[in-house]
Amino acid sequence: MPPTPCSLCHTARALVKRPKTGQQVCKDCFFEVFETEVHNTIVEGKGIFERGEKVAIGASGGKDSTVLAHVLSVLNKRYDYGLDLFLLSIDEGITGYRDDSLETVKQNQVEYGLPLKILSYNELYGWTMDKIVEQVGRRNNCTFCGVFRRQALDRGAAQLGVDHIVTGHNADDIAETVLMNIMRGDIARLGRCTAVTTQSEDTIKRSKPFKYAYEKEIVMYAYFKKLTYFSTECIYSPDAYRGHARVFLKDLEAIRPSAIVDIIHSGESFQLEQSVQKGMKAMQTCLRCGYISSNDLCKACALLEGLEAGLDRSALRQTQDNSSAAPTGHRTIAMFDRYKNVGQSQPTEGIEKAVQAIEIR
């Protein structure tokens, strides 16, 4: 049987079948089509980025952030986005998991020549995930980690003086989130989870350039480009609710591969009734740490109070309507200054800028 030619260039021999479209393509065309789709996501409409923007890539050492760092570096040069790229990593303090994946991030730093900042839960909150799980147990610990990580990324970005955070959330993640928010009745999140860029008042912009990129294609890209990444799942990921949505999504994909982008399309079309939108709480700042919040206390401060009080899972139910100061002796989160490093000279500037300054044209 003669070899199948690539469906895109019609000359080279097809080596892979695209999970998204089922097309049989050669390696070079696969790289090109993958990168072009990400570029289309970035430039669509008014575009995600502005020229000269400082962008922090949320780097965990996993496949999504590793491939994101690579692709963004490539596209930044190819299409001259004019971005200043940084790597920002969060150490949750999970022995045997996070310490290993951070080594991968340090490798990324060397490979792509991007400055790296690592912020740890211990440094910010005085707690590691190991200690949290020891006190709280293995159920609902993802809530603590997710809340703490979100604030940690914003704080790390503020310390770097960046304007924008990009994360490696891919199409599978977003489709799972849409399904999960419908099933849990989380209207507020359903309304914003498909946006490629999200920004509230006084928070740093966050974007997801891999919004339409299939997880399988990201793995395929990393494999053929021989990129190194850390592939083990978090040792504390329990039977979380998201697991139900993930299994269901994989089953849908097996029947119809386009189901993932079809779900994202549906999610983008959803609009909430005006009465529901008006009923949502207005944003304010946390009375203790100054982070953005819809209540007197942000979720991180409420969870931390629960942990400091020695509570187990009931730490999740700590009230956020609490205008009093933290009890004496309890650790608190440092005040958040969004604009602390804006306008100041940076001790570690993006290496790209440094190289450009000495480049001979």
Place this chain on the structure above:
Amino acid sequence: MSCGDIPDGLPTEEQGEALMPKKQKVQRVDKSLCQKCKASKSMYIIRGVTYCKACFEVSVSTRFIRTMYPPLKASYHESQNNTSKKVTLNQGGTRPFPTGGSTIIGLSGGSGSITLLDLLSLNDFIGKSDDKMIYDKTKGEKEPIWKRGYIVHVDFSDILNNNNDKESQDRTDFLHSWVKEKENGYIFIGLKAHDVFNPNLKLKIQSLAGLGEDEKDESSQDGIAVDLKNPDLPLFPTPESSSSTSTPLEQLRSLLASLPPPSRPSLLSSILNHLLTFTSIIIPNISHILLGETSTRQAQRLISGTALGKGYTLPLDLSITHKQSNGITKLKPMKDITTKEVAIYTHLKGLNKDLVRNERRWDNSGPIGKKDSRGKGDTKSLESLTEQFIASLGVTHPATVSTINRTGDKLTFTGKKGQGVSCPVCEMPVDPNALEWKSRTALTSLSTKIIPEDLVSKDVKDEENKDKLATLLCYACLTTFTPPTVVSKVARDEVSPIQLPYYVSNNAQYRKTVGREEMKDQIKDFLIDQ
């Protein structure tokens, strides 16, 4: 003592304050008794509440009426505002307002629609005459809501595999007999799925409804065919003479065989909706189409609709009432009742044994090729996978169905109701830029690569000037008709182009852009040659 300790260990009355307050006694519920009337023996437990038979029936009936009340009240007041002669009705706060029209009732033969018809009959909501409301006040009868009821059943058994299996057989006659027994003056209209390829469908409906038939339209009814192997879905006109060699059943089977299995239930659902809507247009003075969709089915529809890309029109699909562009309203009075409750209801009424058939079995329509993709447990469609998923999730998370439905109720349609273009297949509003969105998020060609001339087939060059169905479809139907990259032998064996149902042809013709040649042909007598 100041610390509150009692030295001798025995509390006295005065020292009672020092003791820890006693825990309040928890009221334990006796599950053997009905929690509603607290008198009869409980028979069923629904969401932790026990019911006797009578209270269960009342609970179902009350929710049924409560769901119908607001939309019928709203449409009654709207109709009053439009007339000069106003009539004040005192419905006592419980009975829905009369509509002044007749109604279509969709009867699939499942628990939901059987229960719907039973409740309508028990409450005397349907009258027996098209002319005027017939009821005897002296006997305590109340004014019916609708003048007459037309029961529409669409049979799909001819296109199912294994139609020798008892579960998949045609039950039209059986349902017809059951409806006749009710003696409510219902008119039964039994249709077949392949009637969408029947050029005389209008006459058939008129005949079954006992209406005077229009004269048979002797002019030819041209259809259109589509090349399903081309992603642009080019259309080809097919004169009536060319389609007369195949029967409507063969044409539907051919269309189903050309589509991948996951796309077939979606197409059959569009066909069912069209037949109900078309019947409501043919029969005069229809104000509503009543559907027996339960809350469980609604939750499944929200999730499967999301997975099919129907997010734009889901708010219309899920709402209790949906007024269509033809002025007829779809109403779902069973929306607050779960599938479990209607199953108990039909069991309670002794209807289960031979009457109720809950599964549509659309997964078994059309041939299945070896290369056709399948899901867990050999499921072939997103809809059946969703049903299984929600059923299994409901075991560990009992509030799943109600939470999903509450989420769906908060979504709103972003387009302009009654305006805008409709998809020729599903007849729902078309989401803007569906084709452009698809092509942007999943590239199937690269602008940097040029296709060699010898690889561009003559057919493709010829088809460049054809009208394209892809530009007319909504996102979900575009996905339904998009050819898979790996085509099973079954689909490849089907001859292209494939005939489309007449209603799709008519809708597509209506939206066709007029080409320059056609324009020139219309004005040729007025052009001055230069």
